[in-house]
Amino acid sequence: MHDFHTKNPYTQQKIKEYSYFSKERLEQCLGAAAGANPVWGITSISERTSLLKRVAQLMEERSETLAQLITDEMGKPIGQSRAELDKCIWVCKFYAKNAGSFLTDAVIETEAAESFISYDPLGTILGIMPWNYPFWQVMRFAAPTLTAGNTIILKHAENVSGCAQAIASLFMDAGYPKGCFQVILTDHDSVSELIAHDVIKAVSLTGSGKAGRAVAETAGKQLKKAVLELGGNNSCVVWEDADLEKYMDVMVKARMQNNGQSCIAAKRFIVVAPIYDAFVTQLKKRLEALRIGDPNEEDTVISVLARTDLADTLRGQVSESVEMGAKIVMGHTGEGTHYAPTMLTNVTNKMPVFREETFGPVATVIKVANRQEALDLAADSTFGLGTMLFTEDIEAAKKVISQIPDGAFFINEMVKSDVRLPFGGTKNSGYGRELSKEGIMEFVNKKTIYITKN
Numbered sequence: 393m394h395d396f397h398t399k400n401p402y403t404q405q406k407i408k409e410y411s412y413f414s415k416e417r418l419e420q421c422l423g424a425a426a427g428a429n430p431v432w433g434i435t436s437i438s439e440r441t442s443l444l445k446r447v448a449q450l451m452e453e454r455s456e457t458l459a460q461l462i463t464d465e466m467g468k469p470i471g472q473s474r475a476e477l478d479k480c481i482w483v484c485k486f487y488a489k490n491a492g493s494f495l496t497d498a499v500i501e502t503e504a505a506e507s508f509i510s511y512d513p514l515g516t517i518l519g520i521m522p523w524n525y526p527f528w529q530v531m532r533f534a535a536p537t538l539t540a541g542n543t544i545i546l547k548h549a550e551n552v553s554g555c556a557q558a559i560a561s562l563f564m565d566a567g568y569p570k571g572c573f574q575v576i577l578t579d580h581d582s583v584s585e586l587i588a589h590d591v592i593k594a595v596s597l598t599g600s601g602k603a604g605r606a607v608a609e610t611a612g613k614q615l616k617k618a619v620l621e622l623g624g625n626n627s628c629v630v631w632e633d634a635d636l637e638k639y640m641d642v643m644v645k646a647r648m649q650n651n652g653q654s655c656i657a658a659k660r661f662i663v664v665a666p667i668y669d670a671f672v673t674q675l676k677k678r679l680e681a682l683r684i685g686d687p688n689e690e691d692t693v694i695s696v697l698a699r700t701d702l703a704d705t706l707r708g709q710v711s712e713s714v715e716m717g718a719k720i721v722m723g724h725t726g727e728g729t730h731y732a733p734t735m736l737t738n739v740t741n742k743m744p745v746f747r748e749e750t751f752g753p754v755a756t757v758i759k760v761a762n763r764q765e766a767l768d769l770a771a772d773s774t775f776g777l778g779t780m781l782f783t784e785d786i787e788a789a790k791k792v793i794s795q796i797p798d799g800a801f802f803i804n805e806m807v808k809s810d811v812r813l814p815f816g817g818t819k820n821s822g823y824g825r826e827l828s829k830e831g832i833m834e835f836v837n838k839k840t841i842y843i844t845k846n
Contacts, residue, residue, distance in 0.1 A: 395579070396550050401467040401696045401729045402687055410553050412577050421574045422591040425516040425543045428571030433513045433541045435569075437495060440539045441488040446566040447535075448484035451477055458527065458558055460688075465552045466523050466698040467729065468650060469687045479811075480531040486811040487832065491539040494829045495836070506843040511836040513541030514617075515593035518586055520607065522599050523549035523698055524653045524751075529598045530559050532809070536832035537596070538563075538572060545592070546575045547583060551698060584610045594618065594835055601820050619824030619834050621655070621816055623749040624777030626798075626807055627770035628658035631763055631783040632666040636674050639782050639804060644678045646780065646806035648733060651695055652753035653702075655821075656778055656800075656807045659750050660739075661757045662766045668759045672737060675755065676721055679733045696729040697752055703731045706752040710734065713743040713756075723753070741772055749775065763788075767795050776818030778807035799825075 394409035413421070451458065459473035468476070498509040517537050521529045526548070534544055548556035556575045563573040578586070587595050587610045594617040597607045604622040611618040628643055630636075646658035663671045687695035697703045703726070710724050713736065723734025733753040739746055745756045760766045770779050778800035783789050789803045799817040800807050809815045814825040824834055 395577075396553075398465055398551055398553055400464050401698050401700075404728070407464060408554060410550070410577055412579055412582075418576060418578060418582070418586070421545060421576055422516070422589055424571035425545055425574060426571075426591045428543050428569050429513075429515050432543060432569055432572055433515075435541065437492045437539075440541070441491055443566050443568055444484050444488040444491075444535060444539055447562050448481045448488070450562050450566055451481050451484070454558075454562075458555075461554055461558055462526055462552075463687045465554055466526060467687050467696040469689075469692045469695050471690060471692075472650060476525055476528050480527050483528075483532050483535050483811045483827070487535045487539050490829075491536070491832060494832050495540060497841075502842070504842045505845040506841070508841050510839045510841055511540070511833070512839055514835050514837060516543045516545060516591050517835050518592045518595040519544055519546045520583065520595065520597040520599060520603070521546065521548050523552045524650060524655075526552035526555035527559065530556075532811070532815075532826050532831070533596050533598075534559075534563075534573065536827075537835050538568070540832050540836050542593075542835050543571060544573050545586070546573070547578060547586070548575065550577075553577065583607070587611055587616065588614050592616070596824075596826075596834075597621070597822075604822055617835070619816075619826070620822030621824070621826060622820060622822035623751075623775060624655040624657070624817065624821050625659050625747075625749050625773050625775040626656055626777055627660045627662050627773070627779050628806075629766045629770050629779065629781045630661065630663040630667060630671055631766070631781070631785065631789075632664045633784045634667060634782040635784060636667070636670060640674050640678055642804075642806050643782070644675070644682075647755045648679070648682065648694060648753050651697055652733075653698060653751050655749070656809070658780060658806065659754075659756065660746060660770070660773075661755060662760055662769050663757060664763060664766055665759060665761055668757075672721070672735075672757060675757065676735055679722060679735055679755070682733055684732065694733055694753055697731055698729070700728050702751060703729050706731060706750060706754060709744040709748060709750055710736065710754060713739065713745040716740070716743050718743055718745065718756075741769060747774070763792075767792055771796055774820045777821040778802065778817070780805065780807050 397409040398407040462473040560575040596619040598621040604620045719738040721735040723732040780802040814830040816825040
């Protein structure tokens with residue numbers, strides 16, 4: 393008897409059946425992680441980074457097979473699946489190169505003969521990861537966390553369980569000690585028990601706001617640290633002097649990459665009046681030109697959503713907004729997991745497509761009178777992941793950065809994660825940071841050392 397199965401969202405063909413781990417098997421995994429901690433925690437940085445380099449090498453060698461697995465399990469166009477793996481390789485190489493300097497004791501001058509900060513691993517970290525970037529979300533968490541000397545237990549989204557097992561094989565085949573990286577198959581009801589378990593020292597979640605609140609509540613009761621990377625409702629602000637010919641393709645990609653299923657996607661286009669008509673015309677033209685079809689074909693840009701229930705939710709958000717006065721310029725068609733690129737105008741800040749996260753290829757366009765109104769509307773959100781602003785007036789743009797209380801502010805570029813820069817949000821988009829030096833510092837004990845000599 394199996395508990396669930398993975399399914400190709402484009403063909404609807406069953407891929408593989410899975411069963412949840414028994415309580416006994418979960419305890420064995422926790423015990424293996426606990427057993428690995430003492431040795432792995434004192435393993436030299438050079439050994440840890442050497443293994444991480446090997447993971448990057450294995451991903452390069454297996455890239456075509458792994459890319460196909462991503463496409464099969466969640467419907468990402470194959471070219472974008474390859475790009476996801478390239479980014480995973482980058483993050484591994486980045487921490488392999490920089491972890492040593494990031495984790496070096498920081499000497500602090502005081503009255504002591506010696507005083508410094510050391511960075512010790514916390515132990516076993518639970519990672520709860522989503523399906524939309526099934527390799528990247530895991531690797532950007534795992535690469536720094538493992539290299540800091542922690543062990544990991546991964547609870548991945550069920551519909552990408554094949555990806556989860558492939559990731560575990562990468563670490564195993566690279567030569568990581570037994571218990572360092574393990575994948576578990578368990579239902580959502582067991583997660584709170586896992587977080588509360590003595591072996592688990594902290595938790596990292598990428599997921600919905602609902603999941604974030606549940607994890608934060610459980611972790612808080614146990615006084616355990618949590619890093620939460622939750623949803624987003626990013627604005628793309630377009631001032632009247634924006635160069636649409638130069639940047640329109642960037643703006644389209646900011647909304648439509650990964651079939652629109654991205655927390656950092658440009659979900660709300662807020663455009664000042666003088667350039668509004670030209671923007672609407674060009675955006676519609678670019679969206680109509682997108683190649684829609686089989687995710688296995690090289691020129692496909694838009695394929696299907698990962699699950700039917702996700703598409704149904706999006707249909708409901710659009711339909712309710714239309715009932716409130718929004719106008720469908722194009723799209724809002726398709727059945728099952730199929731959902732055509734959609735563009736809405738006449739959108740107000742009361743509508744679901746403005747207030748909620750729309751996880752799919754829906755672009756909403758809002759007309760405003762001036763620059764300040766655009767910024768005010770961009771900040772009018774319960775989310776705080778990132779904002780992008782397009783303008784030729786860079787100095788004016790730099791002066792308004794502090795008006796947007798998000799985790800990121802990009803000028804003339806789409807919001808994206810870069811391994812060299814911290815990534816994370818504010819408000820309902822969560823807290824904590826991934827990537828860069830800040831990411832590897834999330835799951836270490838910043839220990840003060842103070843030595844007085846006679």
